Amino acid sequence: MKVTGKAHRYGDHVDTDAIIPARYLNTTDPDELASHCMEDIDVDFVRKVQSGDMIVAGRNFGCGSSREHAPLAIKAAGVSCVIAASYARIFYRNALNIGLPIVEQPEAVAAIADGDELEVDFAGGVIRDLTSGAQWRFSALSGPAAELIEAGGLVNLTRKKLASRE
């Protein structure tokens, strides 16, 4: 699978309150959540983002609360992939579970500029910056994370597990 889109750049420690402020947690509707995505650190994000675009951020992306509303909001906003230097662990698991593609690649993050046109090739494990011509490799997931992607997310995986118990 390949995705292409424009980079939206953010710094280190983008927390889940920034991704989706708690005042909007009185709903679980992904589209409503998406309409407030990144609001407290970038009021223009929702207006700027186009389907396929990518969030490119520094260290510890998604730190803070466990709210799954955060990756849900990002996914429903049309973001095709998040590329960060590193992730907070609950966000990382949540993204895998709900099927929001995420890549950890600090060198790419250091080089990509806001607005660059990017291509991420998941099967090949390559990020290409179509604007600058640079490219970086990233390694495939292993262990339970790979199993999860293979099964098409946690819902499918758990459904199979429960069915096999009956």
Next chain:
Amino acid sequence: MPEAMTITEKLLARSAGVDHVKPGEFVTCKLDLVLANDITAPIAIDQFYSMGGKHVFDPEKVALVADHSTPNKDIKSAQMVKQMRDFAREQQMPHFYDIGCGGIEHIILPDFGLVLPGDVVIGADSHTCTYGALGAFSTGVGSSEAGAAMATGEIWFRVPASLKFVVDGSLSQWVGGKDIILYTIGKIGVDGARYRAMEFAGSTIESLPMADRFTICNMAIEAGGKNGVIAPGATVEEFVSSRASRPYEMLSSDDGAEYEEVFEWNAADIEPQVSFPHLPENARGISEVGEIVIDQAVVGACTNGRLEDLRSAAEVLKGRRVAPSVRCIIIPGSQQIHLAAVREGIVETFLEAGCAVSTPTCGPCLGGHMGVLAAGEKAIATTNRNFVGRMGHPDSEVYLANPAIAAASAVAGKICSPDEL
């Protein structure tokens, strides 16, 4: 001779049914408790059904707590709480806690004896790491995983490497668990323990009462930690023995267990800490704070809403008045704590000092209700996060501190220590 393990490794090995684990290994653990709250449970419940879930794996081992937006703050929140309440009834769950009987999840679960030493617990709330104070392994997950775990009773983990924080010596006046953890986060940063177990040890930690231990483990997530943990001893035994209705096991790290890094703090170096906006790592000693005028002071949350915390605030507020320019909000962490505070006369002290005392709720801690900040306002709070917009408007500011500092600041109208009153 089996290989030495840390307490975190032992807890995971025990629950995975294996003799030995080491960092980096994947394990599947049987869960002793799965938790969700009124914000995370609705998604967990929807996912539970989409996964083909019919009955929770064990109604005794699932806890649902209405604490974030309760008493219902608006119609949408009311719908979410109702979904959780209906699910708890349908699944005949004995551990659903509504207003009037419960309180903040991380305070009531230990108080009601639902988490015990040796347990492995997950919760759809990042501060689930609080229960490490009991010698349990506990960590936060998202709603989908909580939903899956409600159905299956198990979850996978990658065994974390451990960091050890050794604190020795005696603490100065007005310094407690909150200051130890803010100091630690100030030293290592908000991702300094990312994916790691944070184990706290040393003579200072061993002499701490339960309330301070819960506060320390509560904020492990604020350094990126997977779990916080303190080896249980006599203090934990005394706390759980009257509350436990099932057997428990007190584990501790072996001599020779491996740590990725060991940090040593001298308790005497730790002043009361204040974490400046907008990250918990921006911690400074109270003597370094300077002049910060505040509009609001909040004492409460899963970090510092325990009876000991209220007593500490009351000691400072007794016979004093909150500054006319400050709104001081006190939120007991549970119905039981609220009642005890009434009986001890603490609530009277608060009311006489000009504080507003609320029924238990997370409320302002996450900027939900009961004390939301306007643009440009500053608050000192005993909560655990000071991210942009955490307590309200994105242009407001939150300073984190312990209850005595928050109470003294409420009186002075600016951030200060009780010694300066």
